[in-house]
Amino acid sequence: MGLTTEVLPLAELEGAIQRRARHLGAHYTPQPLAERAVAGALGPLCRGLSAEGLLRLRVLDPAVGSGRFLLAALGFLDAATGRPGRFRKAIASRCLFGIDVDPAAAALARRALAEASGCEPAALEGQIAVGDSLLDDVGSLVGAEGFDAVVTNPPWISFSGRQAGALGHGARRRLAERFRSFRRWPTTHGAFLELAARLLRPGGRAALVLPLQVCHLPGYEAARAAARERCRFEPPPEPLGEGCFAGVVQPAAIVYLAAPAAAGVAAAAAAAAELEAPQPAIGNPQSAIEGAILRLMRRHQPAPPGAFRDPGVHTGNSAELLLRDEPGEGLVPIREGRCVRPFRLGPPRRWLAASTELPAGHYCRVGPPSVYLGARILVRQTASRPIAARHVEPAHFRNSILACYGVPGLDDAALVGLLNSTLLGFYHRCCQPDSGQRAFPQVKVGHLQSLPIARDADALTPLVARIEALAARGGDGGRELSEALGRLDSLVFRLYGLDAEQAGYVRAKMSGRA
Ligand SMILES: C[S@@+](CC[C@H](N)C(=O)[O-])C[C@H]1O[C@@H](n2cnc3c(N)ncnc32)[C@H](O)[C@@H]1O
Numbered sequence: 385m386g387l388t389t390e391v392l393p394l395a396e397l398e399g400a401i402q403r404r405a406r407h408l409g410a411h412y413t414p415q416p417l418a419e420r421a422v423a424g425a426l427g428p429l430c431r432g433l434s435a436e437g438l439l440r441l442r443v444l445d446p447a448v449g450s451g452r453f454l455l456a457a458l459g460f461l462d463a464a465t466g467r468p469g470r471f472r473k474a475i476a477s478r479c480l481f482g483i484d485v486d487p488a489a490a491a492l493a494r495r496a497l498a499e500a501s502g503c504e505p506a507a508l509e510g511q512i513a514v515g516d517s518l519l520d521d522v523g524s525l526v527g528a529e530g531f532d533a534v535v536t537n538p539p540w541i542s543f544s545g546r547q548a549g550a551l552g553h554g555a556r557r558r559l560a561e562r563f564r565s566f567r568r569w570p571t572t573h574g575a576f577l578e579l580a581a582r583l584l585r586p587g588g589r590a591a592l593v594l595p596l597q598v599c600h601l602p603g604y605e606a607a608r609a610a611a612r613e614r615c616r617f618e619p620p621p622e623p624l625g626e627g628c629f630a631g632v633v634q635p636a637a638i639v640y641l642a643a644p645a646a647a648g649v650a651a652a653a654a655a656a657a658e659l660e661a662p663q664p665a666i667g668n669p670q671s672a673i674e675g676a677i678l679r680l681m682r683r684h685q686p687a688p689p690g691a692f693r694d695p696g697v698h699t700g701n702s703a704e705l706l707l708r709d710e711p712g713e714g715l716v717p718i719r720e721g722r723c724v725r726p727f728r729l730g731p732p733r734r735w736l737a738a739s740t741e742l743p744a745g746h747y748c749r750v751g752p753p754s755v756y757l758g759a760r761i762l763v764r765q766t767a768s769r770p771i772a773a774r775h776v777e778p779a780h781f782r783n784s785i786l787a788c789y790g791v792p793g794l795d796d797a798a799l800v801g802l803l804n805s806t807l808l809g810f811y812h813r814c815c816q817p818d819s820g821q822r823a824f825p826q827v828k829v830g831h832l833q834s835l836p837i838a839r840d841a842d843a844l845t846p847l848v849a850r851i852e853a854l855a856a857r858g859g860d861g862g863r864e865l866s867e868a869l870g871r872l873d874s875l876v877f878r879l880y881g882l883d884a885e886q887a888g889y890v891r892a893k894m895s896g897r898a
Contacts (some may be wrong), residue, residue, distance in 0.1 A: 408485060421638045444521065616644070718736055721785055727852045736780055756780040761791045764786075807882070809894055
């Protein structure tokens with residue numbers, strides 16, 4: 385269905401376009417948030433500029449949607465001239481540029497800017513273009529190169545994992561060729577961060593609304609590194625919390641970039657500071673007691689590299705060809721995340737056609753049987769804290785499960801006891817900013833690899849065996865199980881050297897009482 389962008393009121397059109405373009409990541413930013421991001425990027429650029437100087441600035445939104453960032457830029461530049469209203473037309477027709485892959489969105493942005501500035505929409509035709517900012521040449525689309533500011537909330541689409549968006553092979557290859565962030569972890573928002581850094585002219589600034597994870601997850605390091613090659617992350621990202629606009633449940637942040645003033649890209653790279661993640665509790669303890677507990681725990685070393693891994697079967701775009709609900713010839717049992725409970729591994733509920741030849745255009749990842757059958761402990765991935773069980777009756781498992789191949793010098797049962805303990809759950813919650821999010825919290829290999837693991841924990845082994853037996857009875861295991869879990873927690877507190885007050889604090893915090 386086409387949308388008539390001249391007739392309907394703007395707000396109605398925005399709603400209709402967003403509903404129709406969900407697959408393009410169309411979730412328009414609330415105007416106050418767009419204004420905040422734009423002020424962060426344009427503020428330092430506009431300081432001390434005359435109206436003439438302001439009119440020479442070029443501001444681009446490469447995923448313009450209905451034009452909310454450009455409207456915010458129009459308002460900001462207009463106010464900065466000191467003569468509000470006088471230069472609005474000139475600002476719109478000289479300073480503002482936008483691109484959207486959705487022609488209806490681009491038309492809407494043109495109309496919104498025209499209404500706000502008094503320009504004719506046709507006068508903005510060249511500047512607000514239809515095109516693919518990631519795959520087309522931005523300069524030829526909007527007739528300008530090198531921007532003083534890039535401001536945007538790009539589409540947040542991930543092309544891997546269980547929520548993966550669809551992407552043809554050709555586009556995947558071309559995106560990987562153009563964006564090094566895409567090779568490591570294919571997402572549109574990672575590629576837009578890299579693009580923004582490339583499009584800035586010396587001294588330019590960018591502000592992007594991005595998932596908070598981009599600031600700290602190891603998977604986004606390639607995107608951060610690509611941006612750092614040209615820019616500094618300055619000022620530090622501003623966390624926005626969860627649900628900061630409709631259609632978005634994960635925590636977001638405004639991420640700022642500043643390109644060095646001289647053409648000193650190498651100097652920028654040398655001076656490039658690490659993208660500052662919003663400080664986990666260790667650097668900014670919510671209380672002195674929390675800081676003291678984390679310091680005590682950090683006296684213990686993490687597991688050696690490779691102890692935890694992520695080899696789970698990734699069905700890619702071929703789940704229907706690979707998975708069955710019933711056993712059969714040539715099929716092997718496969719577990720998924722929900723099979724992993726604390727101290728108890730449920731039986732596989734699905735079966736995998738592990739040696740299926742996939743037709744052209746299909747992809748998946750299935751490793752050799754030894755990586756599955758050799759895992760000694762399984763950890764659930766979609767969870768707000770580690771949940772682990774010994775890998776009894778070994779089978780294949782999907783990528784909703786992480787594998788542990790053991791820690792030298794530590795009994796597997798004791799390790800399961802540590803991983804499921806309230807104290808290690810507390811450590812994870814304090815140190816992983818995303819663990820508290822309501823939507824899809826995930827435990828990652830990097831998180832597990834950074835947990836401090838007490839090696840002298842063999843005293844836990846008999847108690848863990850008892851807990852496993854109680855947990856295997858099903859239900860919630862009754863009073864006996866909860867008493868045994870309480871004893872386990874007390875032993876773990878002692879192992880890490882917590883006193884009674886600290887242990888009480890951890891218990892209260894993890895049960896939501898602190
Ligand atoms: C999250 S919306 C944001 C729109 C606007 N910047 C705002 O914040 O209100 C993302 C927009 O990017 C557009 N888009 C998606 N992929 C794109 C691409 N490769 N190039 C240009 N625009 C794209 C979508 O059509 C959508 O309008």
